[in-house]
Amino acid sequence: MEAKPDTLTAVLWPAEPVRKRGPKPSLSRQQIIETAIEVADASGLSAVTMQLLADQLGRPKMSLYRYLPGRDELVALMADAALGAPPAAAGRGWRGRLRNWALQAWPVFLAHPWLHQVTVGPRVFGPNELGWMEVALGALDATDLTGAERLDAVALLTGHLRSMAAQRSAGPRSATDASASDDIEAQSAALMAQLLTDHADRFPLTAAAFGQAQRTGTTDQALEFGLDRILDGLGALIDRRRG
Template sequence: MSRPSSVPTPGAPTLPHAVAIAWGVAELPQRGPKRELSTERIVEAAIVIADADGIEAVSMGRVATALGFTPMSLYRYVTGKDDLLLLMVDRASEIHSPPADGGWRTRLRTWATYVRAGYQAHPWLASMPPSATPTTPNRLAILDGALGAMDELRLPDESKVSIALLLMGYIGLFGESGHETRIDDDMRGALRELVTVERFPHLAAAVQEGILDEPLASTDRAFFFGLNRLLDGLQAWIDRGGHDDAAIDRIPPGVVADRKVKDTMKAVREAEARLAEARREAQKVAERAIEREAAAEERTREREAKAQEKADAKARKRS
């Protein structure tokens, strides 16, 4: 199928079609007397579908139907679904974080709050694969806002960009994990049966307490707990001088996938589970020993009290 490519306006840089549209430098089709379509309408219709039914529901056919046109009509404005998705991401990323008073931490926290609100308004946005290098204006504006919040910091721009990407990754991943719904009663009961001390020695107690009954990532408390800890870490790093860490640890993927490594790590987990069970058993034995010792002491005190009562009674008789 032959599809039109973007023709940049005179003097404009050569850009991919969707990026050129986002920047407003693409030559768009001329509208005829009855031609009511536009890139803006197409993108808006696609966002409405994604907001209601998820990004997987977006297709050129469904968007065309929503607008009352044929799919072929859309290709005059966007060259395909990939272009459409990029334009949707940029439009949904039109997030304006107002200037905030206070230090860099306060300003970054305000920026993060507004970015998160944008992700909450369009839940599908967090599930879109992030670009290693943002290329569209609204995505770059988010990055620019973060750098503006850090204006007072005397750090290299590379470090500031790394901080911004770290926080954007946290917001995005947090938003994506927050899409889960709470588990039903059957699943809750199943987890309590399946997550045993033997297999998950460190997690079992939390599951029994119901910690995982609701998606933790859906709460404001969980989001800001993580955000504040990230800011704490950045503060400590800055206080140390803001130097890049020298050590970069890499584990070859082949090592992680190696069967012997997997078997060995499984054996370690099983040994840890047995050790944890042995420690719990030792704790129980110790507690029982303490209880026996306390009971013995109590019996001794009772015998001594009775002996003293008898002695006192004899003394009263002699007197």
């Protein structure tokens, strides 16, 4: 129920493995995490239930608690595992590297539609998430930005990524079918269109912009739009600092 930062740290940053005495575990933490990620990818994070997970693994429910302190810790482990190892830095200059970094993170969020609602707010970072951050900060290493500015810049980028990822996949839904990603976005757009035609007098600008955008824009364009705007803004600051 409650947040347990110390337990989360202990789980995400495991200490030395001690020699065991008792019987051999018939399951592994990695196994649980992997199937949990599969379930979450297919049916949403709310479908990741200790009961379902145990059924999937062919064990009784309570046996899972030998490997994990609780569900919160499982989710944290899922997030860091789903993020995966950070990519190698690639690209020309800070801008190219940062852009590549974001474009490499994007498919990760698309592959795990629940990831954006978990990598948010004050939390305990896992090794992989810290690794991604390290790579992003590496892109800004040659600039004259201060430490706080670099962190803020990376936070701005990740915030945009998460925001766009949220647009793709619904929030706390428990979708049963896998074809929900496009459906939900299209369904939401249709509903919005209906709403705006019904109340076009109260929201004329929104109705006009939406009507025009519906023929041209997609979410991928929104991603690139925000990305380029952020990079432009960062570029202006970096140039100002250097000059």
